[in-house]
Amino acid sequence: MKWKNPSLLLFGIGISNIGAWVYLIALNLIILNMTKSPLAVSILYILLPLATLVTNFWSGTVIDRFNKRNLMIILDLIRAILIFTLPFVDSLFLIYVAVFMINIASSIFEPTSMVYMTKLIPKTSRQKFNAMRNFIHSCGFIIGPSVAGFLFIVGSPYLAIFANSFALALSAIVILLLPNVEIKNEEIIIQRINITLILNDWKNIINFSRKNIYVTLVYVLFSMITVFMTALDSLEAAFATEVLALSESKYGFLVSIAGVGIIGGSLVNALFANKLNLNILIGLGAIFTPIGYIIFAFSPNFIWASIGFFTLTFFLSFANIGFLTFYQNNVPVDIMGRFSSILRIFEAGLILLFTITIGLFAEIFELRGVYIIGSFSFLVLGIIIHFIVTVKSKRHYYERVLD
DSSP, rough: OOHHHHHHHHHHHHHHHHHHHHHHHHHHHHHHHOOOOOHHHEEEEEEEEHHHHHHHHHHHHHHHHHHHHHHHHHHHHHHHHHHHGGGGGGOOOHHHHHHHHHHHHHHHHHHHHHHHHHHOOGGGGHHHHHHHHHHHHHHHHHHHHHHHHHHHSOOOOOHHHHHHHHHHHHHHEEEEEOOOOOOOTOOOOOOOHHHHHHHHHHHHHHHHHHTHHHHHHHHHHHHHHHHHHHHHTTTTHHIIIIOOOHHHHHHHHHHHHHHHHHHHHHHHHTTTTSSOOHHHOOOOOOOOHHHHHHHOOOOHHHHHHHHHHHHHHHHHHHHHHHHHHHHHHHHHHHHHHHHHHHHHHHHHHHHHHHHHHHHHHHHHHHHHHHHHHHHHHEEEEEEEHHHHHIISSSSSHHHHHHO
C-alpha cells in the first residue's frame, strides 16, 4: 500500500489531537479562573456525553449519506470558528453553549472519520495503520500538555485556545488534500433527513445487530471498557493527590508515564501488526487494562502507581487497536456511521450513570475502597470479554470473522 495519503491523514489526526489537549487544559483553567469552582469545570466533562446523547440518534443517518471528506472539512471548520470565539465570550452560560456545540461537531466527526479511514485504508493494512494512529494519539497525550504549558508561559490560556483553532483549520486543509473515497460510479443520494428516515435506519441497524450478534456483542462489551475507564478516571486526580498524597508535579509526571505506556504498546503493535491476531489483542487488552487499574488502586507510593499507569495504558493500546480493526473488518462501511452512532447513545448514557454513581460513592465512602471495587468490577468485565473472544467461539469462526 502507498502511504502518502495515510501519512497525510495521520498528520491531520496528530495536529487535531495535540490541539484538542491544548484546548482542554486551557479551557479548564479559563473556567476555573472565571468561577473559582471545581463544579463549573466538571460540567465541561458532562457536556461531551450529553452532546453524544443529543446527536447520535440522528447523526449516523447524515454521515452515511454525505460525502465523508467534505463533512470532515466542514466539521473541522465549524469547531475552529467556535473555539476561536471562546476568548471573546464573557458569559459562562454562553461558553457552555459554545462548548456543547463544539462537542456535537466532535461527536459527528469521530464516526465520520472512522468511515473515511475504513474506505481509504485497505483491509490488509488496517491493523498497522490503527497502530500508527494509536501512536499519534498517544504522542498528543504527552506533547499536548507540554505545548499548552509553553503557551501559558509565553502567553495565556487564551493564546492556547487560538492555537487550537488554528490547528483545526490546518487539519481541514490537510483533509482537503486527501482523496475523495466515495465510489465514483455511485452517486450518494442526499435524501431529506426526517424522522421517518431516521426510524428506518434504526430498524436496519437493529436487524443487522440481530443477524450479527457476535459482532454487536463484542462492540457493546468493548464500549463497557470505555464506560468503566471514564468512571474510574474521574476519580484519578483525587485518588493520586488525596490518597497517595502526590504533588501536582508528580501527578503530572504520572500522566506522562501513562502516555509512554500507550506509545510503547502502539509501537509493539506497529512492528508486529502481521503477527498479532485480533482476538489475542482484544483478549490481552481486556484483561491487563483493569489489572493496571488494580495495581494503581492498591499502590502505596508513586513507584507502584507508575507501574499501574504504564500497565493499563500499554495494554489499552492492544485492546484499542484490536477492537478498531475488528470493527472495521466486520461492520459494512455503508452502515458504519449509523451502527456506531446508535450504539454510542447507550455508551454515553452509561458513562453519565456510572460516573455520577462512582462520584457519589466516593463522597460517601472511602475513596480507595470505591476505586478498588470499581477496578475489580472492571476486571470481571475483562474476563468476560477475554472468554468471548478467545475461548467461546470455535476456531474456524475466528478465522472467518477476526482475521
